[in-house]
Amino acid sequence: MSTEHDHDDGDAGRTGTFGDYGGQYVPEALMPALQELEDAYERYVLENEDGFMDEFRERMHDFGGRPTPLQRADRLSDRYDREVYLKREDLLHGGAHKLNNALGQVLLAKYMGKERIIAETGAGQHGTATAMAAAHLDMPCEIYMGRTDVNRQRPNVYRMRMNGAEVNPVEAGSATLKEAINETMRDWATTVERTHYVIGSVVGPHPFPQMVRDFQAVIGDEIREQIREKAGRLPDSVVACAGGGSNTMGTFHAFVPDEDVDLVAVEAGGSSLDIDESEGLAPNSATLSTGTDGVLHGAMTKLLQSGDGQIMESHSVSAGLDYAGVGPELSHLVETGRVTPANVDDEAALNGFHRLSRLEGIIPALESSHALGYLEESADELGDLVVVNVSGRGDKDLETVLEETEKRDLEAAPDVEVFDG
Amino acid sequence: MSEYDSEVEAAIRENHPALITYITAGDPSLADTKDYVEALDRGGSDLIELGLPFSEPIAEGRTIQDAINRALAAGTTPEGFFELVDDLETEAPLLVMTYYNMILQYGDSEAPRASEEASGQRPRAKPDVRPFVERAAEAGLSGIIVPDLPAEEAEPLRRACDDNGLDLVFIIAPTTEGERLDRIMSHVSGFAYVQARLGTTGARENVSGATHESLERLSEYDVPKAVGFGVSKGDHAAEIVEAGADGVIVGSALVDIVASSDTPEAAVDRLEAKARELKRGARSGAETVTIDPEDAPEPEQP
Numbered sequence: 032m033s034t035e036h037d038h039d040d041g042d043a044g045r046t047g048t049f050g051d052y053g054g055q056y057v058p059e060a061l062m063p064a065l066q067e068l069e070d071a072y073e074r075y076v077l078e079n080e081d082g083f084m085d086e087f088r089e090r091m092h093d094f095g096g097r098p099t100p101l102q103r104a105d106r107l108s109d110r111y112d113r114e115v116y117l118k119r120e121d122l123l124h125g126g127a128h129k130l131n132n133a134l135g136q137v138l139l140a141k142y143m144g145k146e147r148i149i150a151e152t153g154a155g156q157h158g159t160a161t162a163m164a165a166a167h168l169d170m171p172c173e174i175y176m177g178r179t180d181v182n183r184q185r186p187n188v189y190r191m192r193m194n195g196a197e198v199n200p201v202e203a204g205s206a207t208l209k210e211a212i213n214e215t216m217r218d219w220a221t222t223v224e225r226t227h228y229v230i231g232s233v234v235g236p237h238p239f240p241q242m243v244r245d246f247q248a249v250i251g252d253e254i255r256e257q258i259r260e261k262a263g264r265l266p267d268s269v270v271a272c273a274g275g276g277s278n279t280m281g282t283f284h285a286f287v288p289d290e291d292v293d294l295v296a297v298e299a300g301g302s303s304l305d306i307d308e309s310e311g312l313a314p315n316s317a318t319l320s321t322g323t324d325g326v327l328h329g330a331m332t333k334l335l336q337s338g339d340g341q342i343m344e345s346h347s348v349s350a351g352l353d354y355a356g357v358g359p360e361l362s363h364l365v366e367t368g369r370v371t372p373a374n375v376d377d378e379a380a381l382n383g384f385h386r387l388s389r390l391e392g393i394i395p396a397l398e399s400s401h402a403l404g405y406l407e408e409s410a411d412e413l414g415d416l417v418v419v420n421v422s423g424r425g426d427k428d429l430e431t432v433l434e435e436t437e438k439r440d441l442e443a444a445p446d447v448e449v450f451d452g
Numbered sequence: 453m454s455e456y457d458s459e460v461e462a463a464i465r466e467n468h469p470a471l472i473t474y475i476t477a478g479d480p481s482l483a484d485t486k487d488y489v490e491a492l493d494r495g496g497s498d499l500i501e502l503g504l505p506f507s508e509p510i511a512e513g514r515t516i517q518d519a520i521n522r523a524l525a526a527g528t529t530p531e532g533f534f535e536l537v538d539d540l541e542t543e544a545p546l547l548v549m550t551y552y553n554m555i556l557q558y559g560d561s562e563a564p565r566a567s568e569e570a571s572g573q574r575p576r577a578k579p580d581v582r583p584f585v586e587r588a589a590e591a592g593l594s595g596i597i598v599p600d601l602p603a604e605e606a607e608p609l610r611r612a613c614d615d616n617g618l619d620l621v622f623i624i625a626p627t628t629e630g631e632r633l634d635r636i637m638s639h640v641s642g643f644a645y646v647q648a649r650l651g652t653t654g655a656r657e658n659v660s661g662a663t664h665e666s667l668e669r670l671s672e673y674d675v676p677k678a679v680g681f682g683v684s685k686g687d688h689a690a691e692i693v694e695a696g697a698d699g700v701i702v703g704s705a706l707v708d709i710v711a712s713s714d715t716p717e718a719a720v721d722r723l724e725a726k727a728r729e730l731k732r733g734a735r736s737g738a739e740t741v742t743i744d745p746e747d748a749p750e751p752e753q754p
Contacts (some may be wrong), residue, residue, distance in 0.1 A: 040587055046604070051578075054605055055602060055604060055692050056552055056600050056601060056602075056603075056605055057510075057600060057602060058510070058511045058600055058623070058625070059602050059603075059622070059623045059624065059625040059627075059628060059647070060623075060625035060626065060647060060650055060651075061627075062604070062625075062628070062630075062632065063603045063627045063628070063629065063632070064627070095737055102626075119651060193469075203517060203521075204521070209508065213508055213510050216510045217510060217511075217513075217651070217652050220510075220650060220651055220652060221651035221652070222650070223627065223650065224627070224650075233459050282730070311507070323579075324556075324578065324579050325553045325557060325579060326551075326552045326553045326600070327508065327553065328508070328510075328555060329600075334553075336553070336557065338557065339529055339530055339554070339557060340506070340530075340553045340554045340556065340557030340558070341506065341507040341524065341560075342507045342508055342553075349707075
């Protein structure tokens with residue numbers, strides 16, 4: 032019946048899929064731009080044309096501060112009675128792994144002859160990284176950010192503006208990350224011919240999930256080399272937090288072929304794993320653990336959605352994990368069993384935050400604190416040699432942590448009521 | 453049956469130049485939508501697109517985003533939408549315009565949800581387009597438009613539409629060129645939806661230069677072409693038809709009427725009048741191309 036169509040053999044006409052996931056579900060107007068980007072990605076990133084990757088690595092070294100250390104966490108190792116190493120992405124310029132991707136994409140846009148950069152941001156970490164990269168490479172830059180996030184992440188709004196970026200508040204819906212992505216896609220659909228959209232995670236239409244992963248893969252590449260040097264072998268398990276999944280894929284990618292290395296993606300369990308369909312609310316962002324397959328923001332992936340297909344408002348104490356979707360490659364790796372999905376709730380993450388601050392002198396981002404919360408809960412399952420990715424530093428989260436800690440009786444927390452005294 | 457492949461194509465060819473109107477179903481309620489659709493039908497619409505609201509409408513400008521939010525807040529569901537279509541009896545064939553995830557999830561309401569799955573084995577529920585397409589056909593819809601489904605990803609939906617006698621209408625953007633344009637134009641089903649300008653939906657003051665360029669570029673393809681994105685006035689309709697379009701598509705200007713009318717009755721009257729203005733405009737544009745003294749344009753009403 033359908034013999035007149037071009038591609039009867041399954042996926043032959045589709046590109047950029049990971050098993051059942053991925054693809055390019057975008058308005059027609061963007062398809063030529065995705066093809067142009069795919070072409071540039073193959074030439075510059077995969078084939079190092081014009082020395083693109085050499086320049087990228089050099090800038091990540093001089094401007095970004097790579098490589099970041101892999102540090103043995105002495106007191107955590109004692110506490111859990113195994114070797115625990117921390118990958119210190121919190122030491123990257125900007126305070127998080129986000130720069131790896133932002134600098135890569137802004138540089139690529141420059142090689143492509145684009146004249147303008149746009150990006151979405153939730154908590155503001157991707158926005159600040161993009162603003163820095165754009166200032167560094169002298170490109171005009173506009174950031175879309177939900178009004179709610181603008182109001183609760185003031186310092187990041189100032190940082191972006193200091194770097195010369197324009198910050199456009201988005202008023203629609205709950206005015207957070209999801210709405211910011213919608214609005215950035217609308218801008219891109221209008222200005223696509225001269226503008227590049229720097230997506231902040233391994234989400235969106237092909238080639239973004241693959242390309243962002245490749246820019247972030249330096250994390251896992253370095254870990255592999257560093258752990259061999261320090262421990263003489265590959266780890267038994269690697270743990271990273273997962274929202275959209277860019278630090279997760281960046282950390283895991285090099286280890287995917289190493290079947291003996293367990294890979295654990297720790298999501299935000301929020302306050303509960305239940306969904307309130309009538310309110311359109313999921314008080315978590317545990318997409319890999321609880322989501323169902325669907326299409327959001329250009330890709331088939333796992334989603335938090337109602338039975339009708341409306342996307343839920345997700346929630347996490349950590350703004351950077353607060354997203355109703357997840358990268359399609361992670362969905363695939365979970366589906367095939369290569370990556371184990373896990374989740375810890377807000378409280379476990381807050382305890383993880385305080386514990387690392389007190390025991391190791393490192394204030395981690397609330398995102399990364401989820402991985403540390405999981406380590407506390409499940410260290411026994413992780414083998415003798417564990418690597419945890421500390422994806423970012425927690426300075427940006429201090430106010431939230433103080434507020435959330437006061438509400439709770441947390442075992443690992445200091446008495447925050449005396450902080451102001 | 454007509455000489456054309458589909459009801460949708462016949463509606464455009466036989467009523468040339470055709471008026472295609474859009475409103476968002478459920479804004480402000482499905483009962484009102486029924487009255488509005490009937491008004492658009494009386495006003496001379498040759499095809500009517502009904503928007504089935506999705507929470508992330510990335511192709512829409514502010515006007516239709518707001519309408520979608522009102523419809524969702526009013527509790528509009530796919531099943532309610534189909535029941536509305538079951539009840540509608542219009543002369544104009546009806547199309548549904550919605551986002552791909554709504555099509556994928558329909559009929560999957562038995563799928564396990566997070567609350568049931570959190571601790572257990574997760575049974576696999578693969579999304580499938582067929583339940584939606586079958587229900588659409590049963591309700592009497594003639595076609596589907598999906599703004600976030602490019603031709604490259606459309607194979608499963610195209611097959612389901614073929615099997616159920618529905619048209620799957622594709623959008624041609626100002627950036628669609630070369631081989632891709634050829635490939636999409638060779639698969640046109642119903643009509644080619646020509647996007648007048650880059651960007652999102654929304655009423656504009658002028659017909660864009662991109663519209664003229666697009667119609668010029670498409671003139672060699674013998675398929676019905678209808679132009680949308682930004683069309684809001686009779687004069688626009690005239691200019692677009694004169695430039696070679698077989699139809700005009702108007703959405704945001706009508707959604708604006710729904711949003712700005714004091715009562716549903718007032719909205720009904722204004723929608724019908726607006727449809728007449730647009731249809732008249734389209735006809736006058738056609739006359740500039742082919743003089744037909746029998747059908748002179750009526751004077752513009754204030």
